[in-house]
Amino acid sequence: MQSYIEKGGLKRHILIVDDELINREILGNLLSEDYEVHYAENGIQALQVLRESECIFSLILLDLLMPVMDGFQLIEKLKADEKLRTIPVIVMTSEADAEVKSIKLGAADFITKPYDMPEVILARCERTIELQEDKTIILAAEKDHLTGLYTKDFFAEYIRQIEKYTPGKKMDIMVVNIDHFHLINELYGRREGDKALKCIADTLSRIYADIEGIRCRTEADYFYVYSESRSDYDNILKTLLDELAKCLTSAHIRLRMGVYSDADKALTVENWLDRAKTACDRIRGDHSRHIAYYNKDFYERSKYQEKLIHDIDDAIANRDLIVFYQPKYGIQGDVPVLRSAEALIRWKHPELGMISPGDFIPLFESNGLIQKLDRYVWKEAARQIGEWKKNYSLSVPVSVNVSRMDIYYPRLRDNFHELLDENGLETSELMLEITESAYADNAEQLVNVIEALRNDGFVIEMDDFGSGYSSLNMLTTIPIDALKMDMKFIRNMQKDEKSMKLVELVMDIAKFLQVPVIAEGVETEEQLHILKNMGCDIIQGYYFSKPVPAEDFKTFIEKELSRQN
Secondary structure (H helix, E strand, C coil), X not given: CCCHHHHCCCCCEEEEECCCHHHHHHHHHHHCCCCEEEEECCHHHHHHHHHHCCCCEEEEEEECCCCCCCHHHHHHHXXXXXXXXXXXXXXXXXXXXXXXXXXXXXXXXXXXCCCCCHHHHHHHHHHHHHHHHHHHHHHHHHECCCCCCXXXXXXXXXXXXXXXXXXXXXXXXXXXXXXXXXXXHHHHCHHHHHHHHHHHHHHHHHHCCCCCEEEEEECCCEEEEEEECCCCHHHHHHHHHHHHHHHCCCCCCCEEEEEECCCCCCCCHHHHHHHHHHHXXXXXXXXXXXXXXXXXXXXXHHHHHHHHHHHHHHHHHCCCEEEEEEEEEECXXXXXXXXXXXXXXXXXXXXXXXXXXXXXXXXXXXXXXXHHHHHHHHHHHHHHHHHHHHHHCCCCCEEEEECHHHHCCCCHHHHHHHHHHHHCCCHHHEEEEEEHHHHHCCHHHXXXXXXXXXXXXXXXXXXXXXXXXCCHHHHHHCCCCEEEECHHHHHHCCCCHHHHHHHHHHHHHHHHHCCCEEECCCCCHHHHHHHHHHCCCEECCCCCCCCEEHHHHHHHHHHHHHHHC
């Protein structure tokens, strides 16, 4: 396939350096049809042409024996010049010793005098230029232009080459990532972001300067290192953070590190890189950990989580996900009154059995699949409320979770209204629980969404209140209809005075906001009486019932109907 240069009729530039006029003319006549030919009579003149010309030279044909500056001296000058050192040189000589010396100095090839084989000269010129251009393209693709580290494809290939010669040596793959790197570019500018990347690259190069290994940068802010096994990754991370603090005084940067130690030689290089990155990504958002190691337990856990991710669609289609209901009772009267229920998801996996929500809910929250799960629960809960309403002529409102991801769903309100219409429900019968942590993400958008839902008539409950995200100022700006007190307060309120005071504080806040309090995790009659005396309106917990399937929840409805009658 012809190159763009050949198809476009563009000619590469060649410099012929020879003190003999006849030699310059012979070579010029031979090459001028295919190339733009320039001439010099000695090394000094050649350097002048190369430095002053605006042309990009693709080849130098160089005689060795010349006055003023000979060919050997010119090659040395060229190799010492950053701009000229990449121009390939073909030496023209008839002395075998000169050929060896010129090749050692850096010449690409040689042509034997006299010039009695024109086709050989043309072929050698063409081949030398082609090899140099291919080398230039490879070098451009091989290294990241900003940091000078390898690109990922070349990094992986070099690892494979190294492994051929050191198959038994223990090697590690380490990956470093900048948390929320896009925010550095947005807040401080791309120049600061580039400075951070270069700082990490330079620091890694210094740390690993005397250790067998190679480094690369990929995916904007991921850095990989392949090196001999070591155990001082805590020190490496500290060094990186210290250097970044010196380099970027205005920005605080958090790094995450994943390490795959003693890489399994039976796996591919790509598997090694994936395992290190998996360890690194697993602690995204976890500010209690900065380094994660990929080991057997990690592998089993990752494999387990990958299966859950893979099976979620089948679980929804086959109804392996089961919605349980935990009753909520009003406790301010003489006898507890069934007021509502909370919908809680359970997974009965055909192979793995019952799976704890603690295994799959945080996982799906981290990868966005929580939206699928939430919509399934909304649909099941709405259908169940409608069924109870039809069978018992009694409305039992049900609270469903609305995650942080759901807030950004543009059809959120439409989705809820469609569910109500399908099941003959009022907005007050499907209550919406928004976890307290969601209030810290995008308060302005959250307020707009919640106000729109409340204007439609939905009841908004703040879930897990007191878990550490909220502020009093936030509570005055975000509209809510109820506070759900975090269950850890209830568990500890009889153990120490501080927890009891916190429960009282939550009650006071609710009174100030003029909203009811729902206490979760109530397990004993003593806890019930303490909360009732404090003015708590509604409780849920094992004191009344654990979460149960819809079929078993009918017992609570029937008891409530009996009480009313």
